Amino acid sequence: MNIESPAWLGNDPQAPFPPVSRALREPDGLLAAGGDLSPARLLDAYAHGIFPWYSEGQPILWWSPDPRMLFRSDGVRLSSRFRRGLRGSGWQACADTAFEAVIDACAGTPRPGQRGTWITPAMRAAYIELHRLGHAHSVEVFDGDRLVGGIYGVAIGRMFFGESMFSIASGGSKVALAALAHRLRQWGWPLIDAQVENDHLRRLGAEAWPRERFIATIGDLCGQPGVPGRWTERFGRLSASELAAPPTGG
Structure with a gap:
């Protein structure tokens, strides 16, 4: 079975996010996991329509839902x-x-x-x-x-x-x-x-x-x-x- 999974981000906060067109349909908008919450990473995310949301104990999850x-x-x-x-x-x-x-x-x-x-x-x-x-x-x-x-x-x-x-x-x-x-x-x-x-x-x-x-x-x-x-x-x-x-x- 081919199960889609989000991209995994590395440690470089300057590394680009994947295109939002690659976000999953289920769960809606899940684009990437990992990375960090540095100011550079967060500002880059928001400027590209991406935001973090995750629960304690999970990796950082990045989302860009549609609509x-x-x-x-x-x-x-x-x-x-x-x-x-x-x-x-x-x-x-x-x-x-x-x-x-x-x-x-x-x-x-x-x-x-x-x-x-x-x-x-x-x-x-x-x-x-x-x-x-x-x-x-x-x-x-x-x-x-x-x-x-x-x-x-x-x-x-x-x-x-x-x-x-x-x-x-x-x-x-x-x-x-x-x-x-x-x-x-x-x-x-x-x-x-x-x-x-x-x-x-x-x-x-x-x-x-x-x-x-x-x-x-x-x-x-x-x-x-x-x-x-x-x-x-x-x-x-x-x-x-x-x-x-x-x-x-x-």
Whole structure:
């Protein structure tokens, strides 16, 4: 029996990944195994539409599913009822003020159907290093001094690759996602990668793109000028009540 298996990566973080067209159909998108989580390897992976996801005790597994789930930055949908609730909310969103707290909350918040909660110690350390280097960013939602929601991911050029989000209070992750999309739309960043399809993301407005279209699009966006370093000052503070109105972008 001929059983397909992913390519095995060596130790050189500069070595290229296999073409994403070689990713397996079952499990969908599994492309390669091994390698490391160095900044160079991670940035090369994201720029080519590849991301790591694996469980403790497994080798590092690299994925590029087809189709690919993503949000348009002007396409995050919040229900009318949820928006009405935001009008009187005192929640505030900011960026890169509590990256480690966000990644830890994502790791500790199980959500069926979402891969992002499987954050191993090695993954945690790798993304904290990317954050230190100015490539990984978080958006935090605070109720006073209490962190109630957040999202984190990797930015290359004008493309944001979402990794995981969490809620401690109901709706916290939705506000984090909406705040991120709001700012990215203002900066002229059109897309947020959401990796794999699930019903929750679809309800929030995510779209499924053929992988070939996704790869071609991010190739252009990743080559454009981005926002290097920490985003805290440029992002500023965004009140949840500002997100109550439907987006006006097209």
